[in-house]
Amino acid sequence: MDPDAPPAADPPENLRRVAVASFIGTAIEFYDFYIYGTAAALVLNQAFFPTLSPLNATLASFSTYAVAFVARPLGSVLFGHFGDRVGRKSVLVASLLMMGLATALVGLLPGYASWGVWAPVLLVLLRFVQGLGLGGEWGGAALLAVEHAPPGRRGLYAAFPQLGPSVGFFAATGAFWLLSAALDDTAFRTWGWRIPFLFSFVLVGVGLFVRLKISETPVFARVAAAREASRVPFVEVLRRHPRELLLGAGGMVVAYGLFYTATTYCLAYATAELGMDRGVVLALSLVACLFLAAGTWVAATRSDSVGRRTLVLAGTGLAGLWGLVLFPLLDTAQPVLVALALGVALFLMGVVYGPMGAYLPELFPARVRYSGASLAYSLGGVLGGAVTPLVATRLQASFGSASVGWYVAAMAVVSVLCVLALPETRDRELGA
Secondary structure (H helix, E strand, C coil), X not given: CCCCCCCCCCCHHHHHHHHHHHHHHHHHHHHHHHHHHHHHHHCHHHHHCCCCCHHHHHHHHHHHHHHHHHHHHHHHHHHHHHHHHCCHHHHHHHHHHHHHHHHHHHCCCCCHHHHCCHHHHHHHHHHHHHHHHHHHHHHHHHHHHHHHCCCCCHHHXXXXXXXXXXXXXXXXXXXXXXXXXXXXXXXXHHCHHHHHHHCHHHHHHHXXXXXXXXXXXXXXHHHHHCCCCCCCHHHHHHHHCHHHHHHHHHHHHHHHHHHHHHHHHHHHHHHHHCCCCHHHHHHHHHHHHHHHHXXXXXXXXXXXXXXXXXXXXXXXXXXXXXXXXXXXXXXXXXXXXXXXXXXXXXXXXXXXXXXXXXXXHHCCCHHHHHHHHHHHHHHHHHHHHHCHHHHHHHHHHHHCCHHXXXXXXXXXXXHHHHHHCCCCCCCCCCCC
């Protein structure tokens, strides 16, 4: 094999298989991740922190939620190292197993009433393992799609793993909505909330079946054949590509911040502060998921012609403006206006998020692409996702709901400045 030759084109059947594998994997992993966020907003405060005041119990619940975001960069370093040295495919199988089994075990974990302080301790540990797994998932799935994609269609193929969060969130929210409708409040809080976690055992089996059938990416095959793999990819990223790493992470901040404000925090706020029915809010969140999927698909596929940077900047600017509208609409507690508030917020999040599936990988050379793209994505999650429910809860308690909207707008400003400092990448060669 000539190491200088361009990667061979994949046959259409293999491209379809890659698209399905990247989509199903991220959908399953984000389902695992989001059921925790939904449970944290609805029930984990009472199940694991019953001795705290309502506000502090909610903050404690969201803190266990944030632990996974702290673990994600560590997972990116760990899985990125092997993804850049061993290959994308095998690492994706390992990340799926880690994430899925940790999620399922949450469903088996006794509450505070049974195990006392050990229950929240083990909850934090399992959440940390979840974060490690997800830290390796997104980068591998994005590279699987992008490095297999034909020239000029990387945005299109990257759209498939980017749709995973929409579908995963829809499935997670739908599961809790169905349980809320089928069970009374006591049954839901006692055992019903565990069912979505236990279903992860089934999903892991499905994901493994699909992922074991895919081939290694041609770009990595070329790197391996030329013996160009980095010895320590994480260190190389820090030394040679710190600008792309930090600016890429900054560009992701508003996507994470807007998403977790409009989902996890708004779910808790609408039910606890506004007194809206849990089932109604979950149903409205399901509607909003459709807007997220639409924004993601339109922006990701259009980025091949319009450009990644242009669409990310447009979505980020509009997201900042919508942050100021979000809570005035939400505070009406009128279902139609709440649906509008959440739907537009998630549509704009999708416009930012969709092109990132190709944009972040294109910022880094092939030998450190898994590590660089994964770490930028995960660091953006720490800054925009981990602290958002915590900060929003404190801001609302101290200054009112409007302050949370200003917080979203501030994150948008940060992201705009970071993306302005990055180049357009749609015409870059991935083999470099």
